[in-house]
Amino acid sequence: MRDDLQGLEISQKELQKLTNLPVNDKLVIIINPLKKLGVNFLKKIKGSEGATVVFIGFSIIVFGYLLFDVIIKLFATWITIPSWILLIISGFWIGGVIQTILYLIWKKNSKFVKLNMTNSLLVLLNDVNRYNDVIKAIDINDQIEEAGNPEVSIKEREKVIEALKLTRTDLIRALKTEKILRENKNFILSNTELFINNLATLTAMQVTEQATEHGRLLNEALQIALDVQHEMRRLQSQR
Incomplete structure (x- = not known):
């Protein structure tokens, strides 16, 4: 793997730390x-x-x-x-x-993940898989190029790598946001009024960045917050 791809992939260990869940845990066959x-x-x-x-x-x-x-x-x-x-x-x-x-x-571990899985986290995990697949595809393309096929060289490679770095940052931000909301859901449910201003701020951020690819995953974080707000209202209506 070339130097500019090193460290871009979101590893399973890092993903488990970001979500505080044993996600993507595979059964070890000795x-x-x-x-x-x-x-x-x-x-x-x-x-x-x-x-x-x-x-x-x-x-x-x-x-x-x-x-x-x-x-x-x-x-x-x-x-x-x-x-x-x-x-x-x-x-x-x-x-x-x-x-x-x-x-x-x-x-x-699988049962624990299933009990704590949210729709937003599921979407983010799929995004992480797609993101890692892009890095793997670029790595394979690099190997084909180094094997003597210069015609497959990626054009404007620096811009592609920069876009991947921005996407990685936004993915991590969204995962951290989801974890905070998920782990503090009970507190949020009982203190809805304290988070109105925060949601308004996130909405304003979405308006300014919604036209950019860089803001796509930030909007995903906003959607997580809105999903939690919707869930709070739904649960409150059942009281």
Whole structure:
């Protein structure tokens, strides 16, 4: 990725911090990290230090097995099956327990996100995905250009990057606004009159910036505020 694209993407970690929710949390399958570790190990074996890598890997496996064997002989003398079979069985059992724990954590996080999800946050998350997709598309285009296809070069690249920076700033602003309104909804419901001036100020900002692309996501933040105001009125009418 070129330097001017570095840091523009809104990562999952940053998004979770901005929303204070475990959004886009994916279930970790323990087999996948093991596969990745195996692929990296094979790559290093094919490299210039292959012999060293094989020796270290083999030493770790042998040392681990010997340590396991000693522990079994000292503390589990009643076990009669060979220690290497027990090691394999234990590996599968521990892997299953870890996977179950990871699933329960993922399930809990998914339920928590679902309970706290708002329509405005859903819209913003979709905007973040689209924004990140644009950066990924530019990165792929750059790779195609560097492969010997100068005709695909992005025209006025500096303006495109500047627009992405502005969009990123507005997205973060909107996400922060949504989080504040969502986490303080009960207080806002009971103190509606205190926020009338703030909503009026946001409306004025929308009028001055509504014709610009830079103001598009600021208007999204305004819409969040108006959505909350509408929700407040709806809830008050149900009393």
